[in-house]
Amino acid sequence: MVLTSIIPLIRRGAAMAPRLAPRPTVGMARQFHGGFALRNESFFGEVTKNDETKVQETNTEQVDPSNITPATDKALQDKYMEEARAEQISAEKYISPLKRKLFDLNVAQHGFFKNHQIVRDPDADKTYKLSLTVNEIDALEPSIYLRSYRIKSSTKKATVVNRLVRGYTVKSAINQLHFNPKKMATELERLLKRGLEQARKLNYDEEQLYIHALWVGSDGNWQKRVDPKARGRTGIITHPYVHLRAVLRTDLTTKRLRWERDQAFLAAKPSSGLNTEPLNFSVRPYFRW
Template identity: 45%
Template sequence: MFTSIRCQLGLVSKSKSSIKNKRFIHQTSFLLQKQLKNSSTSSLFGDITEIDTEIKKKSNDFSDSLQSMNEKFDINKITLKNDEKLQEFIGHKPTSAVDKLLTPLKKQLYEANVASNGFFKNNQIITLNGEQYKLKLTREEIDVLEPSLYVKSYRIKSSVKKATIFLRFIRNMNVKQAITQGQFHSKKIGREVSQLLSDSLKSAPELNLNPNELYISQIWSGSDGSWVKRVDPKGRGRSGVIHHPYIHIRAILKTSITQKRLAWEKSQKEVERKPRFQLPNEKLRFKLDGHYKW
């Protein structure tokens, strides 16, 4: 049966060694070089496939346009407002949260309130252009108006449980004091947090914020992306999987204006609180009986 198949293919051989040593397909390097020279596309499959010349032209045009843009514009001077291509892609000009939530009159009243008191006092009467107004803002509107700095980190090799222990410790602390605590703290996450906060102080002058007055209003951590897995070998031929956790840290830094407002609101609550009595300050209108009845 096997000999008949080999006869049809023209590969009849009695010894196995001759079959092993035989090379069915063979092409020298000279023939390959000759084929590459003759083909127009300089590839082995040049006769089958052809490269589209239009794709080459488009790629060259795109690279030329990028070079012309670099010569025309300075990348360091491009911002969100003067980038025309970005504005066309967005479709509308981005508006700030202050413009969305507050009217121009409310912003004027807020600025007058801060100028007179040093910080914002809610439900206070303000005189503006010879008229009196009573401004009352919600918590969301106050957070938008007060200056703040949002900070975020990259992937950090740690867990949420370990990071939360240190983050609770530095919450409501001055930023420079928190950086010092992170450098000398026993937790490894402290150095990562101190590096994050020190980088945020560099961007504070760009937003007209005083780095000495910044404090940590909110700071939290969360799981970041996919975790790295590793095999955990165990006894008796078994194995498990170790997950290496990665987290990110987010923080909101605020100024002393917010601290003064919170202290004033706390004192106002104490003033408005009613006095507490251990017993009601009223006359007894019933007869007291003894504890034992027999």
């Protein structure tokens, strides 16, 4: 009974919080750099203006606190989503918007990314020659970075399984791992299934998704134990913990890599049976003796 009466009060209090307090207009020099003045779309006039509409909206809403679950609590979910976005690793945080746009245009034009090509931006009515570094291409191409949880196993045991499926398409890798009796096979299968689910959400082609990279790392905090031996000696028994990391990529990467290989092949000089390198001494048309 007490709870039901208190919760609306708390919520109302929370809704009041974002109301802007009147700010002094003394420190103008600071505000040139801050985004605060720009947020109100005017430099001086609306600094002290309250955001009335926002407050009214929340007050008119009739919310039954007993019906609120974490999943239906919009404020909570919004906050969590914001946090998750901040933590998410994505190309938007590291590559400039223009490069991203040009990359997308390039992909739309060729079906996959071709480096050092001329791209036309129809919005700005400009043409660019887009040259990206290998790392930039890696970041911009669609990929799924998978991180497993803590696994009680060792690097040696994990590597045996990793080598089996490295480079496989995700689906055939899952197929192989499902019938492998090793523990790490089960762990890896679990991880890849998570990746498959993410790919489905991102609308990637599941069939073409492949394991671009797969490695194992120490997960730290290994436990150690005394191993008593004869004649007053001791050994140390370590309990290793590892994690798996995988990068899944789509056929966009496969196609680009094939194209690059073809280009390299075309650009290569034709091979001749004899040595065509210049001689390593000065050649004169006369005898020196």
